[in-house]
Amino acid sequence: MDKSRITSSRKREHLEICCDRQVEAGFSGFDDIRLVHNALPECDMSKIDTGVHFLGNKLKSPLFIAAMTGGHPDTAEVNMRLARAAQHFNIGMGVGSQRAALENPELEDSFTIVRENAPDAFLCGNLGAVQLVEKGIEWAERAVEMIDAQALCIHLNPLQEAIQPEGDHDSSGCLNAICELCSSFKHPVIVKETGCGISYETAAKLWGAGVSAIDIGGLGGTSWAAVEAVRADRDDLAETGRIFSDWGIPTAVSLVESSRFKGPVIATGGMRSGIDIAKSITLGATLGGMALPLLKPAMTGEEALFKRIELINRELVVSMYLTGAKSCQELAQVRTYITGITGDMLKNNKIPELK
Secondary structure, eight states: OOHHHHHHHHHHHHHHHHHHSOOBOSOOSGGGEEEOOOSOOOSOGGGOBOOEEETTEEESOSEEEOOOOOSSGGGHHHHHHHHHHHHHHTOEEEOOOOHHHHHOGGGTHHHHHHHHHOTTSOEEEEEEHHHHHHHTHHHHHHHHHHHTOSEEEEEEOHHHHHHOTTOOOOOTTHHHHHHHHHHHOSSOEEEEESSSOOOHHHHHHHHHHTOSEEEOOOBTSBOHHHHHHHHOSSHHHHHHHHHTTTOSOBHHHHHHHHGGGOSOEEEOSSOOSHHHHHHHHHTTOSEEEESHHHHHHHHHOHHHHHHHHHHHHHHHHHHHHHHTOSBHHHHTTOOEEEOHHHHHHHHHOOOOOOO
């Protein structure tokens, strides 16, 4: 079987496993965050503005459809429904890794269908950092052109690759490749983790490399180590995947560390409600991304997906009303209580003060 077929088959397996198996693991930290209630909100809930600006684009809500799928014919319908939701609600959307379609153009339909159904939406392409090292800016340009994207996500997934028997186990040169891309690419570059979080130290390197935004992809949502443990055909790999299923930095902690540099941050990893999105904005995020909570209704049908997004947006509005925030800008200034493990991690770390 050629390389592109292997990659495509893996995408289909990932989709089935995420929908049918328990692959969420770890602790996101959002249960330790409590928004300060305002008993005198002094605002009209019907006039609350959830709009945000992100990389020069005005979005109606900070809800972001995080990267999920693509690269297999069976994933096209899911991407179509997600794209229609992005268009209808005027929210951003990222596609799954485009590697399979870059290896085999016959698979592009599962990605091009996104722009066809979301002609006005803010879309992000997706390419792995290791593939960027190997293929360079040519693949980056092709990924953006494939879906007429406004930005490109470079994903980091060393844990997943370490568990995969067919994974890329050499990440040498990734930072330099990202730096070179940022210096010459005409589109914004977003670097995203895929379930293990971005630390303060890594964020410093990425902002220094010139990235336009960071998607922290923290611990607490889908564990790709757990997914690969299900896929593994060797006992040692399956056991390793299980052991490392809760490896990483909780999303709330990663968010605080990565947002200290004042650049735009997308919070993903265990986001499950509009309340979580509200919490993420108070901690420094611009957008709050969800994947698995939207994938399951998207697999059911467009109506189920739209209802889910409507509920999330309503939860966000109610959260804003109960904190007295009339806009996401005001929400970002709302005070929070940080307790438990999250509070301890943030209190006891050794992050230097920014000058």
